[in-house]
Structures are given as C-alpha cells and as structure tokens.
Amino acid sequence: xxxxxxxxxxxxxxxxxxxxxxxLAAAVxxxxxxxxxxxxxxxxxxxxxxxxxxxxxxxxxxxxxxLGHEAKRIVTLxxxxxxxxxxxxxxxxxxxxxxxxxxxxxxxxxxxxVYSNGYMAHDRGVHRFFTWLPLFVFFMLVLVLADNxxxxxxxxxxxxxxxxxxxGFWFERPEPYVAAKKAFVMNRIGDWGFTIGMILTFFTxxxxxxxxxFPKVAEVHGVDPTMLTVIALAFFLGATGKSAxxxxxxxxxxxxxxxxxxxxxxxxxxMVTAGVYLVARSTALFAAxxxxxxxxxxxGAATAVFAATIAIVQFDxxxxxxxxxxxxxxxxxxxxxxxxxxxxxxHLATHAFFKALLFLGSGSVIHATEEQDMRRMGGLRRKLPxxxxxxxxxxxxxxxxxxxxxxxSKDEIVGAAFTNGYPILSGIGVLTGLLTAFYVTRAxxxxxxxxxxxxxxxxxxxxxxxxxxIPLLLLxxxxxxAGVVLGFPPEGGxxxxxxxxxxxxxxxxxxxxxxxxxxxxxxxxxxxAGLIGIVLGLAMYGRRRPDPAAVSRAAGPVYTLLRNxxxxxxxxxxxxxxxxxxxxxxxxxxxxxIIDGIVNRLGWVAGLVGGGIRRAQTGVVGNYALSIxxxxxxxxxxxxxxxMGVLRR
Amino acid sequence: xxxxxxxxxxxxLSAALFxxxxxxxxVRRNAVVILMCVELMLxxxxxxxxxxxxxxxxxxxxxxxxxxxxxxxxxxEVAVGLAIVLALYRNRPTVDxxxxxxxxx
Numbered sequence: 136x137x138x139x140x141x142x143x144x145x146x147x148x149x150x151x152x153x154x155x156x157x158x159l160a161a162a163v164x165x166x167x168x169x170x171x172x173x174x175x176x177x178x179x180x181x182x183x184x185x186x187x188x189x190x191x192x193x194x195x196x197x198x199x200x201x202l203g204h205e206a207k208r209i210v211t212l213x214x215x216x217x218x219x220x221x222x223x224x225x226x227x228x229x230x231x232x233x234x235x236x237x238x239x240x241x242x243x244x245x246x247x248x249v250y251s252n253g254y255m256a257h258d259r260g261v262h263r264f265f266t267w268l269p270l271f272v273f274f275m276l277v278l279v280l281a282d283n284x285x286x287x288x289x290x291x292x293x294x295x296x297x298x299x300x301x302x303g304f305w306f307e308r309p310e311p312y313v314a315a316k317k318a319f320v321m322n323r324i325g326d327w328g329f330t331i332g333m334i335l336t337f338f339t340x341x342x343x344x345x346x347x348x349f350p351k352v353a354e355v356h357g358v359d360p361t362m363l364t365v366i367a368l369a370f371f372l373g374a375t376g377k378s379a380x381x382x383x384x385x386x387x388x389x390x391x392x393x394x395x396x397x398x399x400x401x402x403x404x405x406m407v408t409a410g411v412y413l414v415a416r417s418t419a420l421f422a423a424x425x426x427x428x429x430x431x432x433x434x435g436a437a438t439a440v441f442a443a444t445i446a447i448v449q450f451d452x453x454x455x456x457x458x459x460x461x462x463x464x465x466x467x468x469x470x471x472x473x474x475x476x477x478x479x480x481x482h483l484a485t486h487a488f489f490k491a492l493l494f495l496g497s498g499s500v501i502h503a504t505e506e507q508d509m510r511r512m513g514g515l516r517r518k519l520p521x522x523x524x525x526x527x528x529x530x531x532x533x534x535x536x537x538x539x540x541x542x543x544s545k546d547e548i549v550g551a552a553f554t555n556g557y558p559i560l561s562g563i564g565v566l567t568g569l570l571t572a573f574y575v576t577r578a579x580x581x582x583x584x585x586x587x588x589x590x591x592x593x594x595x596x597x598x599x600x601x602x603x604x605i606p607l608l609l610l611x612x613x614x615x616x617a618g619v620v621l622g623f624p625p626e627g628g629x630x631x632x633x634x635x636x637x638x639x640x641x642x643x644x645x646x647x648x649x650x651x652x653x654x655x656x657x658x659x660x661x662x663x664a665g666l667i668g669i670v671l672g673l674a675m676y677g678r679r680r681p682d683p684a685a686v687s688r689a690a691g692p693v694y695t696l697l698r699n700x701x702x703x704x705x706x707x708x709x710x711x712x713x714x715x716x717x718x719x720x721x722x723x724x725x726x727x728x729i730i731d732g733i734v735n736r737l738g739w740v741a742g743l744v745g746g747g748i749r750r751a752q753t754g755v756v757g758n759y760a761l762s763i764x765x766x767x768x769x770x771x772x773x774x775x776x777x778x779m780g781v782l783r784r
Numbered sequence: 785x786x787x788x789x790x791x792x793x794x795x796x797l798s799a800a801l802f803x804x805x806x807x808x809x810x811v812r813r814n815a816v817v818i819l820m821c822v823e824l825m826l827x828x829x830x831x832x833x834x835x836x837x838x839x840x841x842x843x844x845x846x847x848x849x850x851x852x853x854x855x856x857x858x859x860x861e862v863a864v865g866l867a868i869v870l871a872l873y874r875n876r877p878t879v880d881x882x883x884x885x886x887x888x889x
Contacts, residue, residue: 752887752888753885753888754884754885754886754887754888755881755882755885755888756815756818756881756882756884757810757813757881757882760809760810760818761810764806764809764810
C-alpha cells in the first residue's frame with residue numbers, strides 16, 4: 136500500500152461492505168430469533184439495519200461524486216478462491232455505476248421495508264418475511280458491488296433464491312408455489328448462460344475480474360471476435376432470465392403471487408434490473424462483440440412493445456404493473472443495445488422509484504380492499520386520497536409526462552436510439568410509450584375514478600396507516616424530482632457527467648452530439664404519443680366513447696390473443712416442457728436400463744457365485760478341522776515329493 | 785553311562801503324538817476333548833523342537849526358546865478356547881460341536 140494511501144483517513148467507501156453486511160445481520164438475527172422471540176419486532180430490526188445501510192449508501196454515492204473522474208476504488212476483504220491462475224477475491228468495486236446502484240437499492244429497499252411494517256403486520260409469517268427480505272438486499276448488494284463475475288454470480292444466485300422464497304411466501308395456496316417454481320426454473324435457464332459466459336471469460340482472458348478482463352478486450356478482439364460475441368450473448372441470456380426479457384419473461388407476471396412489497400422491491404425496482412446492470416457493467420465487452428449489441432437492442436425493443444400490448448388488456452392491477460415492468464426493462468435493454476448505457480442506468484434509477492411507488496400504491500389499494508381485480512374497484516380516490524395522488528404522479532412518470540422522472544430517462548433512450556442510427560427501434564420506443572400511457576391511464580381510471588362498481592368493497596375501503604403512506608410520499612418525491620435533478624439538460628445532465636467514466640469504452644467512437652432541434656423534436660413526439668395514450672385511455676374508460684367492451688368485440692381474435700398473453704405459457708408448456716419431458720424420460724430410461732442395469736447384472740453374478748460357494752460353509756467345526764488337516768497332508772505330500780525327487784521344479 | 789537315544793526315536797514319538805492328537809480333533813465331538821487333543825498336537829511339536837535343539841545344542845539352542853513360546857501360545861489358546869466353550873454351554877446345555885452350526889452358509 137502506498138504511504139499516501141496508508142495515511143488516508145478511512146471514509147465511507149472503506150465501509151462499503153458494511154452496507155451489505157447490515158442486511159445480512161438483520162436476516163440472521165430475524166432468522167434465528169424471529170420465530171420464538173422477536174415476532175413482529177423483526178420488522179423493526181430489518182428496517183433499522185436497512186436505514187443505516189441506506190445512509191451509508193448515500194454517503195458512498197456522495198463520496199464517489201467527490202472523487203470526480205478518478206472515481207474507481209476496489210475494497211478487498213479477502214481472497215476467496217486462489218488456485219493457480221484463478222483468483223477470486225471478495226472485493227467491492229466502487230465506481231459511479233455501482234455507487235448509483237447501491238444507492239437505488241438501499242434507499243428503495245429501506246422505504247419498502249418501512250412500508251412492509253404496515254403491509255405485513257397481520258401476517259402470521261411476518262418473521263419469515265423479514266428474514267428473506269433483508270437477505271435479498273444483502274445478495275443484491277453483493278451482486279452490484281462485486282468486482283468480478285464469480286462474486287457477482289453469488290449475488291445473482293442469492294437474489295434468485297430469495298425471489299423464489301418470497302414469491303412462494305404464501306405457500307399454503309397452490310398458485311404462489313407454482314409461480315415460485317416457474318420463476319426459479321426460468322431463472323436457471325438464464326443462469327446457465329451466465330455460467331457459460333463466466334467460464335468462457337476465464338478461458339479467453341485468464342481472469343474473471345472486471346478490472347483485468349475489460350482492458351484485454353481490445354487485444355482479444357483482434358484474435359477471436361467470434362468468441363467475444365459468444366461470451367456477450369451468453370451473458371445476455373443470463374440477463375434475459377433475470378430481467379424477464381423475451382423469451383424468458385413469463386415468470387415475472389406470475390411472480391405477482393408474492394406479497395406486494397416483494398413485487399415492488401424484487402420484481403420491479405431491484406432484482407429484475409440485475410440483467411441491465413450486468414450488461415451495463417460489461418459495456419466494454421458488448422461494445423466489441425459485434426452483433427451482440429444489436430441482439431440486445433432488438434430483444435429489448437421487442438419485449439417493450441410485446442409486454443405493453445399484453446398490459447392493456449389485463450384486469451389484475453398487479454399484473455398490469457408486472458407487464459409494465461417487463462416492458463420498461465425492455466426499454467433499458469434497448470438503450471444498452473443502441474449504445475446508451477447511461478440512459479439505461481438513468482431509466483433504471485427513475486423506474487426504480489416510480490415503479491416501486493406504483494406497486495406499493497397497488498399494495499395500498501389491495502390492503503384497503505382485499506381485492507386485486509380492477510373490475511371490482513372504481514371511485515376509490517375519495518377513500519384513498521394519498522394513495523391516489525402518489526400513484527397519479529408515478530403513473531405520470533411512467534407515461535413520460537414532463538417534468539416527471541420517466542420523461543427524462545425515457546426520452547433519452549428514444550433519442551439515443553434515433554441519433555445512434557436506429558430509427559425503427561426509436562419508433563418502437565415511441566409506440567410503446569403510447570401503449571404505456573394508455574394502460575397506466577386505464578389502470579388508474581378503473582381503480583380510482585368512475586362510480587364504485589362493488590359497493591361493499593367500496594364501503595370497507597380505508598386509507599392505509601402512516602407507516603405505509605409515508606414511503607409512498609417519499610417515493611413520489613423521487614418520482615417527480617429524480618428525472619429533472621439527474622437528467623437536465625438532456626444528454627448533458629448530471630447523470631451523464633457522473634457515469635461517463637464508468638461506462639466509457641477505450642477507443643470507441645464518440646457518438647455525434649445531437650442537435651437541439653432533434654432533441655426537442657423527439658421529446659415533443661414522445662410527449663405527444665404519451666398524451667394521445669392518456670387521452671385515448673380517458674376517452675374509453677371515462678366517456679365510454681368508444682366503449683372498451685365494443686372495442687374488444689371489434690378487435691375479436693386480436694383481443695383474445697392479447698387476453699391470453701399470446702399463448703406463450705401454453706406454448707412453453709406444450710412444446711418445450713413436453714420436449715424436455717421426452718428428453719428427460721429418455722435420460723431416465725438410459726439411467727435405469729443401462730447404467731443401473733450393468734451394476735445390477737454384476738451384483739446378480741456375484742450373488743450367483745456366492746450362492747454356489749456358500750455350501751462349503753457347513754457350520755460344523757469338524758469339517759473345518761478336516762479341511763485344515765487335509766491341507767496339511769497336501770503340503771507335506773508336495774514337500775515330501777520334492778525332497779524325494781519324485782516331483783521336479 | 786547312559787545310552788544316547790537316537791534322534792529318530794524322538795521324531796517318531798513326536799509324529800505319533802501329533803497324529804493321535806489330530807485324529808482326536810477330527811473324530812471327537814466334545815469340545816473339551818478337542819481342546820485337549822489340540823494340546824497334545826502342540827506338545828508333539830514341542831517334543832520335536834526340544835529333540836532337534838538337543839541335537840544341535842552345541843551350536844544353537846534356539847529350539848528350546850521356541851518351546852517356551854509355544855507354552856505361552858498354548859496357555860492363551862486354552863484360556864480363549866475354554867471361555868468359548870463355557871459361553872457356549874451357558875447358552876445351550878451342550879458342548880457337542882456338531883450341534884453348533886449357526887455359521888452354516
């Protein structure tokens with residue numbers, strides 16, 4: 136260590152591991168003591184730990200900002216694996232990218248923990264809930280802080296596990312555990328891609344550490360560009376699994392069977408963005424990997440529009456939000472694919488706030504009404520004013536209404552796609568923006584406006600307690616301000632200056648500075664698309680002109696197709712699952728008949744021989760003595776034969 | 785002056801004792817008698833060892849030392865053997881080895 140560094144005063148970045156350890160400690164304490172002693176106090180333990188974590192996370196962010204362009208520090212705890220050339224340290228990489236992620240994760244987690252204290256208060260399994268939720272935060276922080284792919288994979292698998300446990304939280308009913316299993320299996324497919332990418336990275340670069348891999352990309356690129364493409368696509372497969380992109384997206388809507396704070400935290404704000412983070416972190420790799428980035432962009436755009444079309448016909452309020460999340464994650468991948476990782480991370484951050492808020496607001500409605508079907512709601516804005524207004528802000532942010540957060544980040548994505556030479560993808564982005572505005576208007580209108588459709592439900596609805604509404608208000612502040620604070624002016628806002636060094640690629644051509652006219656034109660287009668969507672939504676659900684029922688009848692087969700979510704689940708169940716069953720059946724038969732068969736035959740032969748020989752064991756001592764005597768006589772005879780020359784050697 | 789008994793006589797006696805003992809082991813069924821016969825065989829071997837040792841006495845007397853070892857082994861063998869017979873007798877009132885055939889394969 137350099138003397139200057141040795142004398143440096145310890146700062147928040149040196150304590151960065153504490154951010155991750157605190158939630159782990161809370162999880163351990165709640166896991167060990169929760170059931171017997173702590174009971175509902177587990178919520179307090181977890182919330183306090185997360186509060187300290189969030190404060191430290193913000194401190195780390197500010198310190199990273201203070202470091203300016205040199206902001207890149209590695210805090211090593213110890214070496215985990217060291218075999219030959221294979222070194223895996225447990226080390227945190229603190230740079231603008233991970234600092235942003237840590238802040239988003241800890242702050243949103245903290246608010247959702249506070250909210251959960253109210254939401255889960257009456258649940259029997261509250262101690263279980265507050266064991267898995269901080270554990271999830273721990274793994275998520277390991278994921279974003281890791282300075283190498285192996286440690287990242289630990290976090291990656293850990294969040295998958297916690298996601299599984301929390302989706303299946305109400306395992307007494309069949310739907311949640313089926314959904315949990317589905318999520319787990321689909322994630323396994325993605326994890327397989329991650330593993331392949333990790334192994335190939337080590338074979339190609341001789342290291343799994345970001346700081347050693349990325350500088351070597353250029354020299355390897357000259358040797359074997361195909362290998363880089365394969366590695367990038369393998370990692371992207373992992374990202375599609377975790378971030379619910381085509382074709383591995385279908386677990387996320389089902390994951391809504393979990394408690395709503397879980398949906399907000401894991402399946403909207405943090406875990407599902409892990410794939411985006413992975414690709415953004417590996418920007419150097421993807422940028423050199425030829426067609427891989429185009430694949431990312433196309434998959435992202437396709438997912439965005441695909442999920443948005445499903446979202447417009449869903450009636451379960453949480454499912455609308457789930458498909459919306461899939462769609463917004465598609466936007467982020469679109470941004471990554473068109474070479475705008477900063478816009479992707481920017482959208483990730485704003486999305487974390489307004490989507491978490493939309494979920495928590497939905498949770499507040501569900502908490503108030505014990506109902507998730509929007510057809511039975513209506514008129515609830517009078518009963519749930521705070522929930523209504525905060526969700527309205529979040530919905531506006533999602534619909535990209537200026538000056539709310541979503542406008543700035545989504546506009547950057549659409550703009551980047553256009554200026555970097557992907558006008559079609561940019562157009563898909565605008566179209567998806569229209570659909571987004573429509574379904575969010577529809578969802579909010581059906582829930583909060585109009586006449587109450589179920590009077591019993593309406594009469595019993597009540598605003599949630601302060602412990603739940605305060606997080607809503609704080610997240611609403613984030614949804615309003617995050618965009619303009621971070622993203623103004625467009626393409627040159629704070630977020631750009633801050634993240635630029637973290638995702639800059641050596642030697643990559645700087646894309647042309649966009650003209651102001653182009654920026655304004657694109658912004659105007661996407662705002663117009665959003666407004667059209669909102670007006671259309673209000674016209675259909677407010678004025679009944681055109682009447683939604685008539686529209687769905689007129690659309691006929693298209694409506695049925697959307698209502699059944701393009702029959703993707705059926706396709707997977709009937710085609711892939713059956714194919715897999717056949718393959719595994721064949722493997723099973725091979726195992727039973729060939730592998731086990733050989734072993735069993737061998738055992739059978741040994742049994743047969745033993746059965747013959749065992750007759751020699753009469754159990755009578757005399758017989759044994761006789762055989763000893765006979766052996767003795769035989770020995771003497773042979774020896775004597777040699778001695779007398781009868782036998783010859 | 786006594787006459788030197790020839791070595792062959794000792795060996796003949798030893799062989800006779802050995803085969804008498806062996807016959808006893810093979811033929812008799814009483815476990816105690818079998819043990820006694822084993823003792824007879826061991827002593828036949830002792831006799832042969834002593835005789836050879838005496839014959840080679842001027843050069844080496846290790847044969848006699850072996851006899852002492854055989855005594856010790858024999859004592860241990862009888863102790864264990866009788867203990868087994870006793871345990872057997874306690875479990876079932878017989879010392880007939882032909883009636884004990886639990887180890888039949």
